[in-house]
Every structure is written in C-alpha cells, then in structure tokens.
Amino acid sequence: MKIKPLQIIAHIILILGVLLMIVPIWISFASSSHDSVTILTEGMKFHLGDQLARNYNEVLNEKGGWSEEVTAAKMFINSFIMALGIATLKVIISAMSAYALVYYRFKLAVPIFWLIFITLLVPLEVRIFPSYKIVSDLGLTNSYTGLILPLVASATATFFFRQFYKTIPDELLESAKLDGANAWSFFIDFLVPLSKTMIAAMFIFMFVYGYSQYLWPLIMTTAEEYWTVVMGMKIIYTESYEGVALPRTAERFAYIILSMIPPVLVVVFLQKWFIKGLIQTEK
Amino acid sequence: MSFLDLKNVTKIYPNGTKAVHETSLSVDEGEFMVFVGPSGCGKSTLLRMVAGLEDITDGDINLDGKLINNVDPSERDVAMVFQNYALYPHMNVYNNLAYGLKNRGIDKKTIEQKVNDAAKLLQISEFLQRKPSMLSGGQRQRVAMGRAIVRNPKIFLFDEPLSNLDAKLRIQMRLEIKKLQQKVGVTSIFVTHDQVEAMTLADRLAVINDGIIEQLGTPIEIYNNPKSLFVAGFIGSPQMNFLDGNLKNKTLSAEGFEIRDINSDFEGDVTLGIRPEHLIQSDNALINLKVELVEQLGSDNLVYGQLKNKNDFCYRCPGNQKVENGTELNLQIDENKYYIFDKSSGKRVN
Ligand SMILES: Nc1ncnc2c1ncn2[C@@H]1O[C@H](COP(=O)(O)OP(=O)(O)OP(=O)(O)O)[C@@H](O)[C@H]1O
Numbered sequence: 001m002k003i004k005p006l007q008i009i010a011h012i013i014l015i016l017g018v019l020l021m022i023v024p025i026w027i028s029f030a031s032s033s034h035d036s037v038t039i040l041t042e043g044m045k046f047h048l049g050d051q052l053a054r055n056y057n058e059v060l061n062e063k064g065g066w067s068e069e070v071t072a073a074k075m076f077i078n079s080f081i082m083a084l085g086i087a088t089l090k091v092i093i094s095a096m097s098a099y100a101l102v103y104y105r106f107k108l109a110v111p112i113f114w115l116i117f118i119t120l121l122v123p124l125e126v127r128i129f130p131s132y133k134i135v136s137d138l139g140l141t142n143s144y145t146g147l148i149l150p151l152v153a154s155a156t157a158t159f160f161f162r163q164f165y166k167t168i169p170d171e172l173l174e175s176a177k178l179d180g181a182n183a184w185s186f187f188i189d190f191l192v193p194l195s196k197t198m199i200a201a202m203f204i205f206m207f208v209y210g211y212s213q214y215l216w217p218l219i220m221t222t223a224e225e226y227w228t229v230v231m232g233m234k235i236i237y238t239e240s241y242e243g244v245a246l247p248r249t250a251e252r253f254a255y256i257i258l259s260m261i262p263p264v265l266v267v268v269f270l271q272k273w274f275i276k277g278l279i280q281t282e283k
Numbered sequence: 284m285s286f287l288d289l290k291n292v293t294k295i296y297p298n299g300t301k302a303v304h305e306t307s308l309s310v311d312e313g314e315f316m317v318f319v320g321p322s323g324c325g326k327s328t329l330l331r332m333v334a335g336l337e338d339i340t341d342g343d344i345n346l347d348g349k350l351i352n353n354v355d356p357s358e359r360d361v362a363m364v365f366q367n368y369a370l371y372p373h374m375n376v377y378n379n380l381a382y383g384l385k386n387r388g389i390d391k392k393t394i395e396q397k398v399n400d401a402a403k404l405l406q407i408s409e410f411l412q413r414k415p416s417m418l419s420g421g422q423r424q425r426v427a428m429g430r431a432i433v434r435n436p437k438i439f440l441f442d443e444p445l446s447n448l449d450a451k452l453r454i455q456m457r458l459e460i461k462k463l464q465q466k467v468g469v470t471s472i473f474v475t476h477d478q479v480e481a482m483t484l485a486d487r488l489a490v491i492n493d494g495i496i497e498q499l500g501t502p503i504e505i506y507n508n509p510k511s512l513f514v515a516g517f518i519g520s521p522q523m524n525f526l527d528g529n530l531k532n533k534t535l536s537a538e539g540f541e542i543r544d545i546n547s548d549f550e551g552d553v554t555l556g557i558r559p560e561h562l563i564q565s566d567n568a569l570i571n572l573k574v575e576l577v578e579q580l581g582s583d584n585l586v587y588g589q590l591k592n593k594n595d596f597c598y599r600c601p602g603n604q605k606v607e608n609g610t611e612l613n614l615q616i617d618e619n620k621y622y623i624f625d626k627s628s629g630k631r632v633n
Pocket residue numbers: 296297298300301302320321322323324325326327328329476
C-alpha cells in the first residue's frame with residue numbers, strides 16, 4: 001500500500017491531538033507515584049516512581065474532613081451514585097417525555113416543547129436558591145434523593161430524543177398498532193431498541209454531567225458522608241498545614257487520577273453499544 | 284349484511300380536505316376487492332379508515348357483524364401490508380412475524396408452529412434469523428405478507444404493496460398474492476393506481492375518483508361497460524380514444540362521420556369513446572387514420588396516428604398485420620362497441 005503525503009499529515013495531526021490529551025494524564029499519573037518531597041523539589045515527573053501503592057492507599061483510606069470520618073473512597077461512591085442516578089433518570093425521563101411530545105398529538109405539545117427547551121436558558125446555577133429552598137422544605141438535604149432529583153430533567157436529552165423519534169416512519173407505529181401493540185409496548189419494543197445508540201450516548205454525557213457537579217452538592221450537603229469527588233478536590237487543594245507539614249502534592253495527583261476512573265469505566269462499558277449503533281444503521 | 288360494510292363513510296381531514304365523500308360499499312367474505320384510481324383520489328384514506336388508522340368523520344363501518352367505528356386498530360383484527368413494508372428493523376424475520384402473535388398472548392409453541400408454517404408458505408424459511416436490512420426487496424415483501432398471514436386476521440389490507448418492486452418482480456408477486464389469497468381465502472382489499480394490477484387481481488373493482496366511487500363491479504363488467512368518461516379513460520391500456528361529437532335524433536355526428544340508430548334519447552354535445560382494440564380495417568370505413576408510429580409488442584401492434592382533424596388516435600391490431608409509417612388506414616368500429624358520454628357531466632348515455 002502506498003501512503004499518500006496527505007495521509008501522513010492527517011496522521012501527524014491526529015497523533016498530536018492524542019498526545020495533547022494523553023500527556024497531561026500521564027504526567028499526573030507518573031507524578032502520583034513519587035513522594036511529595038520529590039515533586040516539590042524536582043517538579044512533575046515523566047517516569048514512574050516507587051510510591052504508587054502507598055499514595056493511592058493513603059488517598060483512598062485516610063479519613064479526612066472536619067470530623068475526620070469521610071474517606072475519598074466514600075466520596076467516589078457518592079459521586080458514582082449521584083451520577084448514575086442523574087444519568088439513568090435523565091435518560092428515562094427525557095425519552096418518555098419526548099415520546100409523549102412526538103406521538104401524542106395533544107394540542108399543547110408544541111408550546112410545551114418550547115417551554116422545556118427554554119429551560120436550557122436557566123441552568124441550575126441560576127435557580128440555585130429556589131431549588132435549594134424547595135429541596136430543603138421537602139427535607140431532602142443531605143440525602144441522595146436531594147442530590148439527584150433536582151437535576152434529573154433534561155431539555156437537551158429531550159430535544160435529541162424528540163428529533164430522533166421524528167425520523168422514525170409513521171408506518172412503523174401503524175403496523176405495530178395493527179399487530180396489537182399498545183402505547184407502552186410500542187415504547188418498550190420499538191423506540192427503546194431503536195434508540196439504543198442514542199440512549200448510550202445520552203447516558204455517557206449525562207453521567208459526566210452528574211459526576212462533575214460541584215455547586216449543587218456543595219450547597220446541598222452539610223453532612224460529610226454525602227461529600228462528592230469534586231468537592232473533595234477543592235478540599236484537598238485548600239488543606240491547611242499546621243507547622244512544618246508539606247503540601248501533599250503526590251496524593252493530590254493520585255486523587256485526580258482516581259477521580260477520572262468512574263467516567264472512563266462508563267465509556268468503556270457503553271462504547272461497544274455506542275459504536276455498534278453508529279456503524280450499523282438499523283433504519 | 285355482508286362481511287365488511289361501509290355506510291356513508293366520509294373523511295374530512297383537519298385542514299378541510301374532503302378526501303372521501305359519502306361512500307357505501309360491501310365486501311363479501313373471501314372476496315378480493317381492489318380500489319383503483321389516480322394519485323390523491325382517496326384510496327389510501329378509505330383503506331386506512333377500515334384499518335382504524337384514520338378517524339371516520341361520518342358514517343359507519345361494520346366488520347363481521349360488529350360496528351368498528353370506535354374500535355382501536357389493535358383490536359380490529361385486521362392486517363395491513365404497507366407500500367414500504369414497514370418491517371420492524373431491529374427484529375429478525377422470525378420476530379417480525381411473531382410479534383403480533385406474542386401481543387395476543389399466544390403460547391410460544393403455537394407461535395413457533397404458526398411462524399414456521401407461514402414462512403414455508405411464503406418460502407422465507409431460510410431467512411428467519413436475518414434482519415430485514417439483509418433481505419432483497421422481494422424477500423421483504425414476502426416477510427410483510429407473512430406478518431399479515433401469520434395472524435390469520437379477518438381482513439387483509441394492501442396499500443400499493445408492489446409499487447417499490449421492479450416490473451418483473453411486480454408481475455411475479457402479483458400472481459403470488461392472488462394465489463395466496465385464494466389458498467388462504469381471507470377477505471382482502473388491495474389499493475393500487477395501476478389498472479393492470481387492478482384488473483388482474485380483483486374479484487371486484489372499485490374505481491375511485493376524487494373521493495367518490497365512480498363504478499363498482501367485476502373487472503370485465505367495468506371494462507365492457509364503463510359508466511362514465513373517467514372510468515372509460517382509466518381502465519384499459521392503451522387508453523380509450525375520445526372524439527368530440529353531437530347527438531341528435533339518435534344520430535351521432537362526429538367530425539367526418541355519422542353513426543345512426545343509437546339507443547339513446549340524449550341530445551347535445553357528447554364524447555365518443557372507442558377502445559383501440561375495438562377497431563377493424565375495412566373498406567366502407569368511418570375513420571381515416573394517418574399512421575405516425577407503430578409499436579410492435581409481438582402479439583399486437585399499437586398503431587398511433589392522427590385523424591383528419593388532428594385528433595390523436597390509437598389502433599390495436601394483431602402482430603402479424605403489417606402497418607407502415609405514413610400510410611393511411613380505414614377503420615370500422617367492431618360490432619358497435621363504442622361508448623357515448625354526456626360531454627358536460629361525463630355520464631354514459633348509450
Ligand atoms: N393527513 C392529511 N391531511 C390533509 N389532507 C390529506 C392528508 N392525507 C391525505 N390528504 C389528502 O387527501 C386526499 C387523498 O389522499 P390519499 O392518501 O387517500 O390518496 P391516494 O389515493 O392514496 O393517493 P396515492 O395513490 O398517491 O397514494 C389527497 O388529496 C391528499 O392530499
């Protein structure tokens with residue numbers, strides 16, 4: 001096979017792009033395997049050191065916070081639960097509301113759709129006080145429900161599902177109806193399997209969205225047992241050091257690397273579904 | 284009351300289009316009924332009202348002795364084959380056929396048996412595990428048929444199911460559908476705008492124009508005895524020739540010739556219709572045709588040309604008869620097989 005110059009250039013650009021993404025992560029990972037003194041004195045590292053196990057063990061299991069009770073492992077679990085809940089509910093709710101908007105031709109479908117769409121203009125940060133008020137009146141502060149519930153409606157996902165459903169030919173619905181399908185079975189037997197790719201993609205986006213929430217958990221949680229990863233990140237950077245203790249830079253890197261794992265796992269798990277849907281069009 | 288009974292069925296779409304005017308129609312059990320008409324005449328609308336996919340604006344539909352106006356399509360026990368097949372893309376052929384049965388709560392074993400039987404009948408057994416996207420057009424068509432047959436519904440509805448196939452396959456599938464319908468014996472309604480398809484398939488034929496059934500009858504009845512100008516022009520290929528004329532005192536005078544002793548008391552402007560195949564060459568002829576083009580089909584020749592008054596005209600003669608371009612032919616109407624229509628209303632008057 002002859003390689004054309006254009007291909008070489010394309011590959012160089014792609015490789016540069018990959019390096020741009022990978023190198024910082026590698027540096028963080030390599031740095032997380034040295035001890036803090038080395039990093040403070042010699043700067044960040046390109047090669048692995050010998051403190052890997054110790055640093056990670058320390059990060060995961062050391063009890064921190066004011067009460068000295070919460071561990072990073074607990075924060076990871078919290079964030080994972082929160083992101084999982086948000087992504088799952090967001091996907092379910094938006095798929096179902098898009099279904100209602102597209103297939104039930106009630107009079108207000110269009111205005112309601114635009115109303116949903118307009119909520120994109122008021123993200124949680126803008127309405128954080130009213131949201132907090134509602135959730136606290138409901139007595140949901142310091143609970144997973146409180147962390148998840150206010151974030152589960154998604155205009156973006158509703159929009160994407162709606163656009164997708166609109167491309168499904170009417171005959172499919174009609175012929176399913178004649179085959180005895182009711183509204184529910186059409187959703188489960190047709191729309192869900194047909195939008196597999198869409199669901200996988202939305203789930204990934206929404207998981208990352210939920211995982212990276214900062215302000216909401218910060219306001220919502222006073223009990224340390226509900227702290228999340230992103231909050232933890234803030235905390236480890238603003239640790240106060242009494243006396244002669246050094247900043248624990250190596251552990252910070254270890255924490256960052258660990259915090260990346262849950263979203264990466266989700267992508268890895270769903271990618272097969274995702275790619276399969278992308279390459280074989282089923283319509 | 285017959286098996287399917289439409290009484291004054293009307294459809295007005297929300298935007299005000301009156302797609303189907305008051306239509307009454309009966310279909311007997313086991314009958315193959317064909318709706319034929321030009322594009323946009325309301326055939327699909329009428330069919331979809333029977334299926335329950337469109338609401339009925341007015342009128343009643345009875346199926347098997349039961350009023351089904353407000354019965355949900357899923358409960359009507361009708362099966363429909365769509366123009367683009369509407370197979371379930373994410374299910375393999377087996378599940379495409381089985382889906383309707385599953386929804387009716389039939390047990391797995393019976394389903395398997397029924398699906399296999401239907402697949403055998405349609406010769407799609409070897410494709411049962413494939414997805415629809417891995418089938419050819421003809422095979423998809425068979426799967427769509429299979430999906431209808433397997434449920435053993437009260438009535439089959441076909442909405443132009445052959446129009447996506449190439450000419451040869453279309454003729455083959457047409458035969459297969461007819462044979463299958465005879466074998467299974469299910470009452471069927473078939474919508475098409477192809478008059479050859481309509482003639483060959485139908486036990487009875489409804490010619491529809493602008494939301495009105497212009498004529499209802501067996502294909503031969505309609506061919507031999509069209510009741511209106513529209514039906515006469517629509518059924519038959521090549522199309523019937525139309526000439527302007529005037530009828531008075533039972534005498535028709537057209538440009539260049541006269542026909543006497545017509546069995547009609549109508550007086551006024553008329554249109555004379557003559558089928559291309561109802562002409563013979565003869566010396567004491569009425570019509571003089573200047574030949575411009577001859578299409579040789581083998582069995583027949585289609586001779587196209589102009590009359591003296593520049594009217595286009597077509598004559599069909601046996602294939603062994605030699606006709607040269609540029610010659611003039613003298614034509615006589617075969618055994619008084621001509622049709623006379625009131626020019627203003629289009630109604631048949633003889
Ligand atoms: N949803 C609709 N809203 C408004 N008018 C409609 C609708 N569907 C069809 N029509 C109109 O109703 C008339 C009949 O339509 P229909 O689909 O029954 O025609 P058809 O005979 O099946 O034609 P074709 O052979 O092209 O399929 C047409 O004039 C069409 O424009």
